[in-house]
Amino acid sequence: MSNTDSFIEEVNEEVRRDRLYGYLRRYGWIAVLAILLIVGGAAYSEYRRAQARAQAEALGDAMLAALAVNTSAERAEALGSIEPAKPTAAAVLRMMTAAEQANAGDTDMAVATLSAVAVDGDVPPVYRQLAQFKAITLQGADAPVADRRQALEAMAQPGNAFRLLASEQLALIDIETSDTDAAINRYQAILSDAEVSADLQQRALQVIVALGGEPELSDVVGLGGGSAAAQDN
Template sequence: MSNDSFIREVNEEIRQDKMKALTRRFGPIVGAAAVLIILATVGWVAWDRWQKAEAGASGDQFISALELASDGKVDEAQSALQTIEKEGHGNYPTLAAFRLAGLAADKGEATAVQQFDAIAATGSAAAIVRDMARLRAGLLLVDSGSYEDVSARVEQLTADTNPLRHVAREALALSAYKARRMADARALFEQISNDAEAPGNVRGRAGLMLDLIKSGDGANE
């Protein structure tokens, strides 16, 4: 056997001895880590399945609550929605809160605006849901609030890229008209009227309001 072969065999023996020593020392730790990873994965999969199942149950409860409201059983619908808001899963607590605010608005309850405001401030809610809550609060305040109240909620929704811009502009324009801010009202109604993407009914109302303003009804601020 050559010296080189002998040295290689000695090095190999040393490596094997080191590997055995490392296995004896760290084997239990590596094994425990592997078990923890497996348990964590199994736990996550089980949790995910449970969440989906619970969300599905919340969805069924939400639909039932909507049917109660549609049938005129408002008190029962509110009770069911309050349960979903507190105990539901997935997006259904937020949807339940939104419908509760809508029912409060339908009944003329003063708390409706605060309910929509609370949804708009919920960071976990989808952006479109928060925007719709702002819009609903703003629309309610056209009748009961000031121009500043409405603007604080819908001004950010009037941007050209916002899908709710047409109704948001209309709410702000109506509030401006009510506050005798005719220059602001005219500019907003013209913006709606000139927007080819605005729904026909919204453009039609904007045209009527522009005619009213131009006819001299409150033409001056």
């Protein structure tokens, strides 16, 4: 390589170096900012996780302390004074409070506590449905039959997580009002439902027999009907 070529190569290298330094001076802050954002984001995520753990531990400690007091009325008061940060935790806590209120004999207050959960739009639907079901059943015969029937019929519709339990309560109202045929038909529908639990299925079978009915088992899986049909196929 001649001296001229060597000189040109050195000049080109110097130009490239100057351009690189220029780019770094002009755009280097972007890389630094990206690194800071990544590190800061990781630190913030860890902080949030630690904060969530601390809140959960504090809530658990407060609930255990509330449940450790002597009487149901005192436990209800202690539970009611806790203020959880998340709607789901608040719903569970209020249902626990309602249970202690009911144990203390304050049914009206327990129903009011459950009803507040049932209409809280921030609470997941399954918790609202559970609170509504508990409020209805807690009132029992103290509430007018028509009111209980209307509320339970609304809960017995498809899509409600407690529809079969609501149907069972409707059957009990039929028995209460001496409508035995309606009760048997309702229990038969429960017995044949594909989503019925084993315990509820057994209860339905026992009540049908106790009411003098004859259970129809041809479409009932697990009690001979569905299994037999499957074997025939």
